[in-house]
Amino acid sequence: MSLSDPLSFFDVKGKVALITGASGAFGAVAAEVLSAAGCKVVLAAGNADAMADVADKCTGDVHQxxxxxxxxxxxxxxxxxxxxxxxxxxxxxxxxxxxKVALINDMEPETFTNVMDANVTQSWLVARAAAAQMKAQGQGGKIVLMSSARGLLGHPAGYTAYCASKAAVDGMTKALGCELGPTGITVNAIAPTVFRSPLTAWMFEDDDKAKAVRSGFLARVPKGRLGEPEDLAGPLLFLSSKASDFYTGHILYADGGYTAG
Known part of the structure; x- marks a missing residue:
């Protein structure tokens, strides 16, 4: 790589990427972006039909x-x-x-455990398996975890499980960044605020409820809008490429400035 060819820092052609949760909003973005950038992508998801739809949007080599x-x-x-x-x-x-959203006295302990398992334990397990393979290859690697602005900030409407789980992902990111740094493996996390997805589509509508919720939320967002899927594309490519070789243990907030104020 050379400073005279800066785009080469972001070149991931021929790299192999495994994406878990590939049928979800962020997973679909990751699949489309990395495949378009020249990666061979492996999609993993529990919803086979939705995953197949994501695979159809990918270019190049795809395995499901x-x-x-x-x-x-x-x-x-x-x-x-x-x-x-x-x-x-x-x-x-x-x-x-x-x-799963519920106020603390309305949330079953099993629900809290399930959220923590899906967001924390399962992230740890797949990162553990991937790190072992990357170490064996001896050429470093890139691990990108999914956090949220809610890992840093609380929420009054029943987010105790989610906020706790994402705060744990942030801690895991920092700890793994320290642990795996000497091996050449970087570990970072992307932490968005609300961005357009099937689950949040109602917040982008023009009805009175959506406008009221959106207005209150946007008062805290310096950029003055909600996130779009493409707002996650640049951070993902950066953290997946050699451009981020000196970055590890970082939480990258894709939030329009929401956590800055």
């Missing part, structure tokens, strides 16, 4: 695994199938997770 990172054996199998399909694993994007 109908599974969630639910346990140690499944995560090891995801990594093994990635290597079997394309020969290596260079990038891991953990886009899987969940949220």
């Amino acid at each position: 695994i109908n599974a969630r990172p639910s346990d140690e054996a499944t995560c090891a199998d995801m990594v093994a199938k990635t290597v079997e399909a394309f020969g290596s694993l260079d990038i891991l994007v953990v886009a899987s997770g969940m949220n």
